[in-house]
Amino acid sequence: MNHNPAHNLALEEMDKACLLHPATSIADHLANGPRIMAEASGVHVTDTRGNRFLDGAAGLWCVNVGYGRKEIVEAVNAQMSRLPFFHSFTSMSNEPSIRLGDKVLRWAPEGMSKVIFGSGGSDANDTNIKLVWYYNNLRGMPDKKKIISRDRAYHGVTIGAGSLTAMPVYHQKFDLPLPQIRYTRSVDMFRDKPADMSEPDYSKLLAGELEKLILSEGPETVGAFIAEPVMGTGGVLPPPEGYFQEVQAVLDKYDVLMIADEVICGFGRLGARFGSEFYGIRPDIMTMAKGLSSGYLPLSASVINDRIWAVLEETAPQMASFGHGFTYSAHPACAAAALANIEILERENLVGNAAKMGALLKTRLKETIGDSPIVGDIRGEGMMIGLELVKDRETKEAFDLSLKTAGKVQAKGYENLILVRTLPHRDVIAMSPPLSMTEENVEALVAGVKASVDAVADAYKADRLI
Ligand code: PMP
Numbered sequence: 255m256n257h258n259p260a261h262n263l264a265l266e267e268m269d270k271a272c273l274l275h276p277a278t279s280i281a282d283h284l285a286n287g288p289r290i291m292a293e294a295s296g297v298h299v300t301d302t303r304g305n306r307f308l309d310g311a312a313g314l315w316c317v318n319v320g321y322g323r324k325e326i327v328e329a330v331n332a333q334m335s336r337l338p339f340f341h342s343f344t345s346m347s348n349e350p351s352i353r354l355g356d357k358v359l360r361w362a363p364e365g366m367s368k369v370i371f372g373s374g375g376s377d378a379n380d381t382n383i384k385l386v387w388y389y390n391n392l393r394g395m396p397d398k399k400k401i402i403s404r405d406r407a408y409h410g411v412t413i414g415a416g417s418l419t420a421m422p423v424y425h426q427k428f429d430l431p432l433p434q435i436r437y438t439r440s441v442d443m444f445r446d447k448p449a450d451m452s453e454p455d456y457s458k459l460l461a462g463e464l465e466k467l468i469l470s471e472g473p474e475t476v477g478a479f480i481a482e483p484v485m486g487t488g489g490v491l492p493p494p495e496g497y498f499q500e501v502q503a504v505l506d507k508y509d510v511l512m513i514a515d516e517v518i519c520g521f522g523r524l525g526a527r528f529g530s531e532f533y534g535i536r537p538d539i540m541t542m543a544k545g546l547s548s549g550y551l552p553l554s555a556s557v558i559n560d561r562i563w564a565v566l567e568e569t570a571p572q573m574a575s576f577g578h579g580f581t582y583s584a585h586p587a588c589a590a591a592a593l594a595n596i597e598i599l600e601r602e603n604l605v606g607n608a609a610k611m612g613a614l615l616k617t618r619l620k621e622t623i624g625d626s627p628i629v630g631d632i633r634g635e636g637m638m639i640g641l642e643l644v645k646d647r648e649t650k651e652a653f654d655l656s657l658k659t660a661g662k663v664q665a666k667g668y669e670n671l672i673l674v675r676t677l678p679h680r681d682v683i684a685m686s687p688p689l690s691m692t693e694e695n696v697e698a699l700v701a702g703v704k705a706s707v708d709a710v711a712d713a714y715k716a717d718r719l720i
Pocket residue numbers: 314373374375376377379408409410411482486487515516517518543544
């Protein structure tokens with residue numbers, strides 16, 4: 255690492271001169287420049303200025319096993335030396351991707367049948383849209399193509415996945431969404447569920463809205479519904495009790511496929527292997543990425559169940575070829591990284607640790623900042639926790655978003671040497687640390703979050719904003 259200030263400045267200027275950063279305010283970036291990360295180990299990341307942060311976000315919800323895992327580096331190194339690349343078109347294959355396919359199916363819920371690999375969550379969701387369309391074309395149902403997503407969902411940014419994403423900033427000026435996409439009411443127990451309504455009744459209400467939408471569109475035109483088990487970027491929103499059971503009953507009734515987007519929730523984040531397992535979801539298609547390789551190399555997977563596979567297999571003799579896939583589908587080095595990653599998850603029982611440390615994190619946050627005047631809600635499952643900031647705890651009145659209250663807490667977090675994330679459309683601080691966190695790490699994260707929240711609350715009091 256280089257602590258030479260002149261060198262850092264040169265790098266920062268070079269960044270501004272040559273990079274367009276994703277999901278970044280261009281004006282802010284040009285004014286304030288980048289924060290350049292240099293190295294990482296365990297649950298800590300160090301920037302080029304020498305600040306060592308506890309990474310309460312696991313990168314972008316993805317470094318499930320933590321940083322600096324030599325086993326992954328060595329597995330990739332060995333694979334790179336042996337066979338750095340080969341494609342999987344036209345029946346070509348390689349050992350790590352075969353073994354990974356087998357491993358993914360062993361981890362997945364019962365009934366999942368085949369895996370097709372990609373490079374990221376967005377391309378996997380585009381693959382899933384195409385699979386829904388393909389499946390229904392093969393079944394002789396060419397009109398059954400609409401896909402229902404949920405308000406405020408995030409499923410990626412490619413043309414298909416970006417259309418499933420339901421946030422204005424990802425649509426406006428990009429001419430999205432595609433015309434085949436619809437949105438239904440989302441889960442939100444903090445802001446949307448009436449106080450006097452039980453969770454099961456709220457689940458019935460939401461499933462009822464989904465059914466109304468399917469009926470108004472015409473069930474013969476609706477191919478699939480997509481949801482994250484716990485909605486992540488949309489606000490860290492867990493489903494109410496019974497939600498997925500109610501939803502799946504509706505989907506079954508109208509022959510609509512269930513796509514579980516497990517990009518964040520998968521590979522242990524909720525303290526179960528998958529969110530589908532945690533909530534008893536029976537997916538027809540699963541989207542996996544992030545925790546699949548813990549971000550060490552880019553990798554995603556679309557996994558289809560027996561029902562879809564049966565149609566593909568049956569119609570195979572009449573098909574020229576399955577006309578989909580990427581140069582890097584089943585990349586051997588990425589597959590080797592993922593295999594080593596999953597071995598670590600298994601060997602260290604990080605799924606169990608996520609359940610334990612996640613519960614501790616939530617409890618300790620409630621104990622330390624549960625009474626803060628600007629904390630409205632502390633929610634989540636396992637290592638996926640959200641903190642919603644409010645102006646008034648009684649009425650749940652939100653702060654004016656232009657105040658960027660969550661952004662202020664995040665900025666204080668940098669001073670307190672913790673990394674947490676803000677979300678695009680409400681004042682929520684998202685925490686999704688590596689699943690390898692220890693009790694000591696949890697206490698350090700909680701202390702950093704408390705110091706940051708308190709600092710913003712004190713400043714707001716002084717400015718009479720609360
Ligand atoms: N689905 C979900 C639920 C996600 O959170 C994300 C990324 N945060 C994606 C899809 C898109 O993944 P990627 O950024 O790898 O394309």
